[in-house]
Amino acid sequence: MKKLLGLTTAVALCAGAANADVTVLGWGGAYGRAQTEAHVKPFQAETGIKATMTDTDNPAAPIKAMVEANNVTVNIVSLEYADVVRLCDEGLLEEIDPAELAPAPDGTPAEEDFLPGALSDCGVSTDVWATVFAYDDTRFPNAKPTTISDFFDLEKFPGKRGIRKGAKTTLEMALMADGVAADDVYDMLETPEGLERAFAKLDTIKNQVVWWEAGAQPPQLLADGEVVMSTVYNGRIFAAAMTENKPFVTVWDGMQYEFEVYAIPVNAPDMEDAKKFLSYATDTQHLADMTKYISYGPTRKSTAAMPMLWEDGITDMKPHLPTSEENMTNSLETSFEFWVDYDSELNERFNAWLAQ
């Protein structure tokens, strides 16, 4: 029975990748392109091991299906941090020994070179991405929004707002805009009063919100003039501003960042090649290469010290990365512990609140 389910769910995925030795399952879009250009293609060119990229909506779901059906067809998967913790606890991912990862060019072992928390039992973080908000510069000729509170200020900055349809990041943002210090946000959300306060803050703009689901939507909503500002993944909005010359301005105040991770599903085929790829893609140089295509911050100290330029070869990426110091002044690291625990409960509440 289980095999059958696996067959049907995995058939579509493995069809295109049956002969590849390393198959990466990622998110597609601009992010998938960055992984392809910076990791997959050079890996194949240098090692001669065939490498392919496939994509899906959220790789966590097919991985769970594949492992449960005992029919794993990919051997590298790109996951959100909370999903790595979740799947790792359930025994669906291989444990990774940090000693197998490439050291920094100066010989510092990987374990010390990676940012604190970037290495987990089952995953190696490749980049730091952030949820920020951005506005259309042409819509605010005079005063410009500069803080997360301005996002909720309908009087000073009238117009529709785009927000991701989901509890995660939305509730934290509401509390931070209400004046809660970043350090207290999660303690507060664990209490009924804190939750109440977050929803009350969201209530103040509820009738002006356009909810989005896919990462590609907010730049589109801004470009169409459908919203005047929107929460957005910082890499997406930067890419839209750069490649399409849009007057979008990113506000880093109140940004929420988290790691994105490469992991290996248990019982994956060609384990040796997968580990080779993991070490290759997460070495100092290849993490830096990724910033050429997407403005997500590198997870190694040695990479952060390197010069990083956009595809065009002139734009310095450092001011556009979530890991730059000046962008982190009022920021919150998304707590995977909190969301692993409260994801279902708070999303139920969130959906009930939406339907009210």
Added chain:
Amino acid sequence: MTEQAADRSPEIGGRALKRAMAKAQGRAKRRAVLLVAPLLLFILITFVAPIGQMLFRSVHNDGFSANMPALAAWFAENPEGTMPDEAAYAALATDLKMARENKTAGTVGTRINYEIGGTRSLFTSGARKAEDLKPPFARSVPEMDEDWADPQLWQVMRTASSAYTASFYLAALDLTRDADGHIVGVEEGRAVYVGLFFKTLWMSGLITVLCLILGYPVAHLLATLPLAKSNLLMILVLLPFWTSLLVRTTSWMVLLQEQGVINNTLVATGVLQDDNRLAMIYNQTGTIIAMVHILLPFMILPLYSVMRPIKPHYVRAARSLGATSWTAFRRVYLPQTVPGIGAGALLVFILAVGYYITPALVGGASGQLISNLIAYHMQDSLNWSMAAALAAILLAAVLVLYWLYDRLVGIDNLKLG
């Protein structure tokens, strides 16, 4: 040869004939089964089995029971209402230690976390610390974290100690069990599903009615025009039908959004004030408009196939006998199209009930359907048992409606094309 000769003997003529018939028919039947066998097998493997397996998950989840055997045994020995004693806590400590070794604490915690938020880390951290637990466990376990003594937690663990459970159906109906095991409604701020089920049915019904109102005249026109013209018109119906769903949905975004074509035209012609633009998308209206458009061909095509062979003579005869055009339509034409209406309505309704991509894109907050939450549980929360329970309820609702339709209209009257 001798047998056949005996069969033909006149004494047992009737029975022999019957037997021979049955034999011959049996062979034909077997051959027929062989002919459909590939299709049957295909449907079994790719459709019935996976769906059955998925639906099975709605009543079966062994995440807790399979990994906490000692505690499950304690629950089996002690009836509901027993306070957890030293033996219970000792069993818990043993199981946590084992969960640590087998790396199953996450699976166990996930199962309990479905019902009490915040308990997943209780199990994972509990398993980490289980090594150092000393008897008496009834004291040392709650000392580790006071939540372990929560009667609600013990109630949930009791229900989860059996792999077969109704918890997911309860949750899908906005119900839960309190600390004493009684079934009660969830708190107001968390009730989502029942309201959404009714909304899904109501919106699907509305979409079906709108499709019928819009599709009926078009189908009639298609059926009565001369062939050359009706073929052209048919292409206009089929062209959007063949266009990708996403393309059609995004086209509606371009048309309907606040800075979109329709609003801009209305503002430019002075019908609307600039700060008073219509909100036609990212809400319920947007979902209804886009879905009616997408599902319209499913109404027109069955209607057309039923209307095409209806002879114009009947209506003409009715008119010549003195019926008004309305009476002629109502008494003569309409009854002949009922099989088409039934087929179209059923198709549109069933498709609408399960629609998910269009509401996700244009539905905003108020235009969500239950399928969006099923997708959420499949893809994001990874609570597949919950997704299965919601899907099973939806399936049951559709089957009930199908049955009702059969009773009221009769399924033999259905004409799909």
